[in-house]
Amino acid sequence: MTRRSDRSLPRAGTAARRASVLQAALVCFTEVGFDNTTIQDIQREAHCSVGSLYHHFGSKDGIAEELFIDGIEHFNQGMLRKLKASSNAEESVKAVVRFYCDWTVRNRPLASYLHSRDIDFSDQARARLKEIYREYITAVFGWFTPFVARGEMRVLPREAYVPLISGPIQEYVRRWLSGHYERSPVSLKALFADAAWNAVKGESRGDTAER
Numbered sequence: 497m498t499r500r501s502d503r504s505l506p507r508a509g510t511a512a513r514r515a516s517v518l519q520a521a522l523v524c525f526t527e528v529g530f531d532n533t534t535i536q537d538i539q540r541e542a543h544c545s546v547g548s549l550y551h552h553f554g555s556k557d558g559i560a561e562e563l564f565i566d567g568i569e570h571f572n573q574g575m576l577r578k579l580k581a582s583s584n585a586e587e588s589v590k591a592v593v594r595f596y597c598d599w600t601v602r603n604r605p606l607a608s609y610l611h612s613r614d615i616d617f618s619d620q621a622r623a624r625l626k627e628i629y630r631e632y633i634t635a636v637f638g639w640f641t642p643f644v645a646r647g648e649m650r651v652l653p654r655e656a657y658v659p660l661i662s663g664p665i666q667e668y669v670r671r672w673l674s675g676h677y678e679r680s681p682v683s684l685k686a687l688f689a690d691a692a693w694n695a696v697k698g699e700s701r702g703d704t705a706e707r
Contacts, residue, residue: 517542517549518563526605530560530614560614561621567606568625572632574599579636585643589696590689593665597685600669608673633658647698660695664688 520541524533535556539546553559578595582588600607617625640657643649652660665688671677681688 513544513548514552514562517544517553517559518566521559521563522605522609525560525563525609525614530612535559557616557618561617564610564615564617565621565624565628567603567610568628570603570606571599571610572628576632576635576639579639585640585646585648586693586697588639588643589649589661589693592661593689593692594685596662596665596669597681597688600673601680601682604673607669611670611673644698649696649698651698652696657696661692664691 517538521533521538523541524537528537533556535546535549538556538559539549542549549559553562575592575595578591579588582591637654637657640649644651665681665685668677668684668688669681672679672681
């Protein structure tokens with residue numbers, strides 16, 4: 497069955513129908529797992545016809561890809577809004593960690609899905625995800641570049657910033673989602689935010705956010 501993981505999907509049906517199918521899929525994947533979910537399970541949860549699902553998404557894998565892509569875009573858009581609401585380097589760096597924690601706890605089923613390894617992505621979906629990542633990381637680095645230029649943040653290899661700022665909290669969140677840690681990431685976000693800032697702050701920081 498052909499997959500249809502492309503941005504023409506919103507035009508294939510109403511936005512409300514598309515959202516209801518993706519939410520239904522998330523419920524099913526969360527409750528019984530991706531492998532144990534059938535297209536009929538999603539159809540019943542979404543209250544639509546099986547034929548409609550096949551027409552708009554192509555297959556269960558197509559739905560899974562769209563759910564993943566939609567979740568990534570939802571996260572990225574929220575993160576960029578949070579960054580653009582920040583006024584300086586320290587506030588921006590800490591906003592990355594705080595948003596990651598808050599978003600994960602608010603959207604735990606979706607966050608767990610985005611951390612899963614159950615999807616066998618099509619070439620088309622992989623290409624779309626690469627483009628989404630390119631657009632996102634370009635926007636993020638565009639936001640932080642002036643802070644580095646002013647000395648508010650350290651000059652580091654470009655590839656070092658994301659692991660230093662996001663790496664520790666991503667690892668904690670991954671373990672929390674899998675049940676290895678009980679303490680909510682939200683309760684530790686100030687600790688991880690301070691650690692992220694200390695890792696990248698420059699000697700000349702200019703105006704910094706109040707602690």
